[in-house]
Amino acid sequence: MHRDLGRYIYGYVICAAFALFLFSPILWTLSTSLKQPTEMFQWPPVIVGEPSIQHYTAIIADKDFSSALINSIVVSCSTIVVTMALSVPAAFGISHLQKTSMRRLLTLVLALRAAPAMIYIIPYFLFFRQVDLVDTKIALIIVNTMFAIPLAIWYLSSFFDQVPREIEEAAIIDGASTLQVMTLISIPIARSGILATAILVFIGSWNEFLFALTLTRDNAKTAAVAILNFMPFEGTDWGKAAAACVLMLVPIVVFVPFVKKYVAGSTTTGSVKG
Amino acid sequence: MRYIGILAVALGVAIGGGASAQQRYDGVKIKILSTNSAYDLELKKFAHEFTEKTGAEVQFDLFGYAPTVQKVSVELLTRSNSYDVVYLGSEEFGRYASGDILEPLDNYVDMKSADVQDFIAPVLRLYNKDGKQLALPHFAATQLLYYRPDLLEKAGIKQPPQTWEEFRNDCELLKKADIQCTALRGQPDTGENIWFWGQVLYAFGGKYFAHEPADLTPTVNTPAAVEALKWYTDVMTRFTVPGSTSATFDDVVIAMQQGRIAMTVEGAPTAGRILDPKLSKVVGKLGFAFPPGGVSGRFPPFAGQAYVIPAASENKAAAAAFLQWATSKDVMKRISLDSTFVAITRSSLWNDPEILAKHDYNYGHGSFAATYAETLRVAPEWYYPRIPEFKEIGDRLGRALQEAVVGSKSAQAALDDAQTEAVDILKRAGYLK
Numbered sequence: 001m002h003r004d005l006g007r008y009i010y011g012y013v014i015c016a017a018f019a020l021f022l023f024s025p026i027l028w029t030l031s032t033s034l035k036q037p038t039e040m041f042q043w044p045p046v047i048v049g050e051p052s053i054q055h056y057t058a059i060i061a062d063k064d065f066s067s068a069l070i071n072s073i074v075v076s077c078s079t080i081v082v083t084m085a086l087s088v089p090a091a092f093g094i095s096h097l098q099k100t101s102m103r104r105l106l107t108l109v110l111a112l113r114a115a116p117a118m119i120y121i122i123p124y125f126l127f128f129r130q131v132d133l134v135d136t137k138i139a140l141i142i143v144n145t146m147f148a149i150p151l152a153i154w155y156l157s158s159f160f161d162q163v164p165r166e167i168e169e170a171a172i173i174d175g176a177s178t179l180q181v182m183t184l185i186s187i188p189i190a191r192s193g194i195l196a197t198a199i200l201v202f203i204g205s206w207n208e209f210l211f212a213l214t215l216t217r218d219n220a221k222t223a224a225v226a227i228l229n230f231m232p233f234e235g236t237d238w239g240k241a242a243a244a245c246v247l248m249l250v251p252i253v254v255f256v257p258f259v260k261k262y263v264a265g266s267t268t269t270g271s272v273k274g
Numbered sequence: 275m276r277y278i279g280i281l282a283v284a285l286g287v288a289i290g291g292g293a294s295a296q297q298r299y300d301g302v303k304i305k306i307l308s309t310n311s312a313y314d315l316e317l318k319k320f321a322h323e324f325t326e327k328t329g330a331e332v333q334f335d336l337f338g339y340a341p342t343v344q345k346v347s348v349e350l351l352t353r354s355n356s357y358d359v360v361y362l363g364s365e366e367f368g369r370y371a372s373g374d375i376l377e378p379l380d381n382y383v384d385m386k387s388a389d390v391q392d393f394i395a396p397v398l399r400l401y402n403k404d405g406k407q408l409a410l411p412h413f414a415a416t417q418l419l420y421y422r423p424d425l426l427e428k429a430g431i432k433q434p435p436q437t438w439e440e441f442r443n444d445c446e447l448l449k450k451a452d453i454q455c456t457a458l459r460g461q462p463d464t465g466e467n468i469w470f471w472g473q474v475l476y477a478f479g480g481k482y483f484a485h486e487p488a489d490l491t492p493t494v495n496t497p498a499a500v501e502a503l504k505w506y507t508d509v510m511t512r513f514t515v516p517g518s519t520s521a522t523f524d525d526v527v528i529a530m531q532q533g534r535i536a537m538t539v540e541g542a543p544t545a546g547r548i549l550d551p552k553l554s555k556v557v558g559k560l561g562f563a564f565p566p567g568g569v570s571g572r573f574p575p576f577a578g579q580a581y582v583i584p585a586a587s588e589n590k591a592a593a594a595a596f597l598q599w600a601t602s603k604d605v606m607k608r609i610s611l612d613s614t615f616v617a618i619t620r621s622s623l624w625n626d627p628e629i630l631a632k633h634d635y636n637y638g639h640g641s642f643a644a645t646y647a648e649t650l651r652v653a654p655e656w657y658y659p660r661i662p663e664f665k666e667i668g669d670r671l672g673r674a675l676q677e678a679v680v681g682s683k684s685a686q687a688a689l690d691d692a693q694t695e696a697v698d699i700l701k702r703a704g705y706l707k
Contacts, residue, residue, distance in 0.1 A: 037553055038553060041528045041532050042532075043534055121348070122348070122351075125348055125352060126352060129352070129356070213341055213345075214344070214345070217307075218335045229336075229337060229341075232309060232339055233339040234312060234544070234547065235523075235524050235527060
């Protein structure tokens, strides 16, 4: 009994220490965002002295940052729509390929994503400049979609793999076309996996920095890039930068529990009665 | 033929430069890529005056420092015509000075005019390549010794250190008096620890190359360089505030501003932040002095910021007129009086009573403005070697400094490794066989 309790406590202590290590930068950012400027570099440091939302009101009033935040929302939501519209049929198709050799397409799709994004920067910049799409949200949506599709297909095909073939076959026997099987049978059954994938696509697009930095100027700048504007040459405005980081974290904090729920849960629980 | 060329240039200057203030550029839109620093933000406010004078519209795209550097790199290296005026820090000048990337200003601006000669000479020379002026600087930075006379006195120190050895000895005395001596840049980067490091290297008798520009054999591991690094390692490990191993200029400024240290050598333009009345705990307590030196002399770190015209710009004449206006004495003075900007590049403004009244700090231990102006007067324009590859070499050397400070390598081993890599970089670039 004592031994079990010891193990139990030991496990929790290790987990708590690890969680503290992981979350301490976030907690520091949160605390900085609520501090008065005079408390920010106080020594010895204070966690939060007199909490203030002045940095939040300042960045929300900052037209440059608020329009960047709207750009991030538009780009991320559009990336979800386009990515899912292209990935769902592709993943459904790959999931239903009969030959093993053809299934290797999936590895190929992922291999395309394996190259570091850095090598694409100059070619993409030149291309988008040529077609006059630099500093447009469309350019970012295209690039984010291109990078999201391989991963989305990979995730989605595994969710479609879990859809019982018996149900699909029954629908086919009843006269359903392949499109009907996909839209009326497989997608509803795999919806939690599809939703989880959509959230992951959103998070990827929301946090994307490298292409947003290169392909945007003033009009299509996203929040991830706009945060850097609080770091001018003369020195960082830590309060605003921290408040902006916390705002950027909000959708992640909201959506991540859903991903956990949907990915961890069984896709097809209760689909077929045994 | 030669005379026709000279005549053409003279004509060009007469049309493009001398008359630029009056010349009309109706319908032209000048697009500017720069940082959101105090100078640019103020300039943006005044830009309508340039439009009224010349008819040219001005559009500013201003970003934080890091994104600006990245965007400038992409725009210039891809020979983009998207911008007509672009920010350029002197540490990056070598990357773009060759290869017809930048438009020489000699065709548009009379370089011998009294107006241009008013720029502090070394600052102007930072942006000169083979006799061609490629930019007009609006920002000139050096470093100063900021010190607390009260704390030095407590430790029995009568005057600020004149040499780096004295700096270390003073740190020893401060430590004995239980006073935290200093904070110095430790972040491994050409713009961070290497900007500080150069002055120590030069003062100890070292240099980056055998004989720049004729012989670019790296000399980063000579006995003088090793001695300099031993000094740096010793000070960083024994006398700096915790976290200095990766400290940026921001961390150093905050340590000084919050009264945590007795002295530091940091950027002169940061004085406004160190002494910001809303945040600072050291207002009225600081002294200002020339940075320490060594057997070879004193070498205050030196860097500039300027506006350049990309060669691909389609509005070069209008852009040149904008450059002249944006860096003119009148505009610079107004910006300085309206903001925290103090990195003035014009000699005449350093004697201007209004500027001095606003920006000079003097608490009885040296005038900030006089010390700053003096460092600018003697600052070596070769402080950063001006080859495109220096950024890469500097970053590698910055890592070597950090390796020695954290103790993963000895000073000699860290610099030997950096030397090997510097040789490889220069061979790859074709400077060495």
